[in-house]
Amino acid sequence: MDRFEITYRLFADDQSDAEDRAANIALEDTVEIPRDVVPVGYIEDVVLGKVEAVEQEGEDSWLSRISYHIDAVGHELPQLLNVILGNASILKGVKAIAITANDDIKARFPGAQFGVDGLRKLTGRKSGGYVCPVIKPQGSSSERLAHLCYLTARAGADIVKEDHGLANQDAAPFRDRVKLAAEAVNLANRERANEGETTKSLYFANIGGHSDQVRDLAYYAQDAGAHGILLIPGLFGFDAMNRLAQDTDFNLPIMAHPSHLGPYVLSPDFGYGHGMLFGDLMRLAGADISVFPNHGGRFGFSVAECEEIVSRCRTSGGLGKAILPSPGGGMSIERLPDMKDLYGEDCVYLLGGSLLRYGDKIGDAIKQMRQALDG
Template identity: 50%
Template sequence: MADDSRFRVRYRLLADNPQDADQRALGIALEQTVEIPGDIVPKGYISDEIVGQIESVRHLGGNTYEAEISYSPDSAGDEIIQLINVIFGNSSIQQNIRVTGFEPGRVIRERFAGPRFGIEGVRARSGRGRGGLISPVIKPQGSSVRQLADIAYRCTLGGADIIKDDHGLANQTMAPFGERVKAVSAAVAEANARSGGSALYFVNVTGHTGSPVDEAFQAREAGAGGLLLMPGLMGFGVVQALSRDPSFDLPIMTHPSFTGPFVLTPETGVSHAIMYGVFQRLAGSDISVFPNVGGRFGFSVEECLSIAEACRASDGIGRPMMPSPGGGMSVERAGDMVSMYGEDVVFLLGGSLLRAGEAIGEAVRAMRDAVDSIAA
């Protein structure tokens, strides 16, 4: 009977023959744990428990194999950084190895709470009980604080559920972090009061002070309704720290910047579902942004659907989270997108909205109406 306390990782390997595949799997099991040759691994607890255990190696066809390796939760502790380090630390630097699956096991499920808010919590905060959420992005970089606040105000009046900072808005002199957070938060609050809405402003935190956690609390005090983080640049540890802090009670959205090299090469890295679904939920993100099919980044329908499934899977870590496809969304494509993703999704609206100029609020309303009419 399999030990349900251990977590399991599936790796797709390229190997010349079954013997080579077995040796590659053994190399991963050692590399990801003790990082020493097998003949000098200390006997007892380390060899029996800590070293990765090869559960199976099977031939998928051609020179492709799949290895399943189980690991002790003791090797990961309760840190997201160390857990990912065990899943695919040093082996990520080797060629022709790709992570395609992850089973957390009983102990990791107990140690990692996952999203604090998840789908139900985000809906409760945004006041949108059903249907896809609409999230325009305030941009472009170079805009003044006043210009960004005006865009946020108009979009909120138009029926947006989430006003998201563009991930390129940091602490530039054109719109410094502190000023931007206060002004946009105030604009969204004013528009909510006027319209009776509950739109949330998600602030981009980059750690410009050296402490992204402190900046997150500054944003909260200034009136932010949520947070945007880039774990590909700042690490998943920041996401985990904030999602676990009982005094930080805002939902977290994670952005895919800098993560492309992990998923784009089929022979290496990790699957799209692992990067934008599993890892985000493990860290405690509530909304995971990823490039939408039909946009400028080239993700396929299958890849996007696998991400959405991992975000919302009932057997994932903690509460199901909201997938958030960005790019390729328009009134004309609303039907296809709702059919593809269903209701529990955050649709990002980017640069195309800016073409509406001062009528940007009406453009958001048109998108809101299109999504609602299809879901009805």
């Protein structure tokens, strides 16, 4: 394929209106000039988006495939997003719902370093869902947070994830906190190994700082003994994540947090489809694990939306490596068996605030999580 394709859902009055809308998107996200002044030759033939199909889907909705040439993108992810849904993000009745990559996209945006298979190797867990407590709340001291890391890791957590609100506040500055937390998890891992366990806990440090410090902070976490990082693409940008994923000197898995991304998916009428944002784009941008709010928690995602996310994360036909979905947002141990039925084994099961009810017996909760997933 000479060009890659984006599928948009369009809301329109009729076929003619839908075709006009598609033609306008092809202009808007590439040359951004009226059709009659598009220069003939290279710009019209290559740079301009091309409407490949506009087919009615429902009573007032159409699916349109628009193809783009990599020349309209270049080598950088921000401009790829500009082409996919830059100015068109400001249009109602336009929703980007899927990407069909070509060899150009695959070569320039190869995706995750680790993915589903990589996480099995890193944790040593050959099967079963991943138990993932979230360490919080912000305002706690680094020592307190590190202690919770130790307790959950010691009890068998697969991933010990920092809360996305643990940034670089004075109560627990990033560098102090990450150093202590990594030491705590590595101590727990040594103790587990001494007892003959073949699995280990991976500590994911939340990158909290300025956007131009992301790489330095990620390197610091790596050097301090962290085993992964948590990053918020809705605040730092998708490319910040991708730059780490493609950095051959940075060798930790990346978990993407959905904070500040909600408006992109909450309307059926604009933005991205759930699977496109939390599946396709996370894979494209190098996430190994994509966190999203599970249905029935504090947020309003439907079962179908969650299933679409999971499908797009794990399908073998997607961009780069298959990655791990990670549902969270107000879950409890009681819900884990049902969640396991829905999401299966290649999934990171997040549990946060409710674990704090256990106080220093939080390790008991981790063991109950393990049992709930394995039972």
